Amino acid sequence: xxxxxxxxxxxxxxxxxxxxxxxxxxxxxxxxxxxxxxxxxxxxxxxxxxxxxxxxxxxxxxxxxxxxxxxxxxxxxxxxxxxxxxxxxxxxxxxxxxxxxxxxxxxxxxxxxxxxxxxxxxxxxxxxxxxxxxxxxxxxxxxxxxxxxxxxxxxxxxxxxxxxxxxxxxxxxxxxxxxxxxxxxxxxxxxxxxx
Numbered sequence: 001x002x003x004x005x006x007x008x009x010x011x012x013x014x015x016x017x018x019x020x021x022x023x024x025x026x027x028x029x030x031x032x033x034x035x036x037x038x039x040x041x042x043x044x045x046x047x048x049x050x051x052x053x054x055x056x057x058x059x060x061x062x063x064x065x066x067x068x069x070x071x072x073x074x075x076x077x078x079x080x081x082x083x084x085x086x087x088x089x090x091x092x093x094x095x096x097x098x099x100x101x102x103x104x105x106x107x108x109x110x111x112x113x114x115x116x117x118x119x120x121x122x123x124x125x126x127x128x129x130x131x132x133x134x135x136x137x138x139x140x141x142x143x144x145x146x147x148x149x150x151x152x153x154x155x156x157x158x159x160x161x162x163x164x165x166x167x168x169x170x171x172x173x174x175x176x177x178x179x180x181x182x183x184x185x186x187x188x189x190x191x192x193x194x195x
Contacts, residue, residue: 012052014043040064059088074103
């Protein structure tokens with residue numbers, strides 16, 4: 001099977017069972033940089049420090065449940081876009097639904113099929129790379145490398161001290177009008193944009 005490395009992508013494998021860590025490590029080491037964690041708190045620390053491209057996460061762990069780890073990863077600004085695939089012995093459809101609701105992109109039941117888990121990891125790494133590229137092209141001017149007007153529009157949906165300074169900068173660069181909720185839009189347009 002053709003395994004294209006995703007530009008030396010980094011995977012974090014999180015499981016409290018040593019044998020599961022070793023099996024997944026052996027599967028992915030030839031193709032990716034692989035990090036290992038045996039608890040939820042350790043996984044959160046590694047994600048903050050190392051910024052893996054994808055996390056393979058067990059659901060049932062003693063210190064912190066995998067669903068809580070996933071929720072915390074998606075709540076943090078720095079790890080929000082990190083895809084999480086649950087690899088677990090749970091086969092219950094309700095558990096799978098909870099995992100996806102917590103922010104997981106996929107759910108794989110053990111025992112794993114090596115080709116299936118490799119294909120799903122490769123697919124989600126490709127999707128992440130495309131999403132990251134699209135995000136960078138949408139928010140950064142290709143000539144100057146600086147944030148463009150789309151990036152400047154994003155803070156207007158939030159409030160805070162930085163928002164008023166950004167609004168002042170925005171008025172300088174682009175004529176605007178104020179909507180009823182106080183957000184700024186370019187004159188004559190109404191646009192909802194998720195940052």
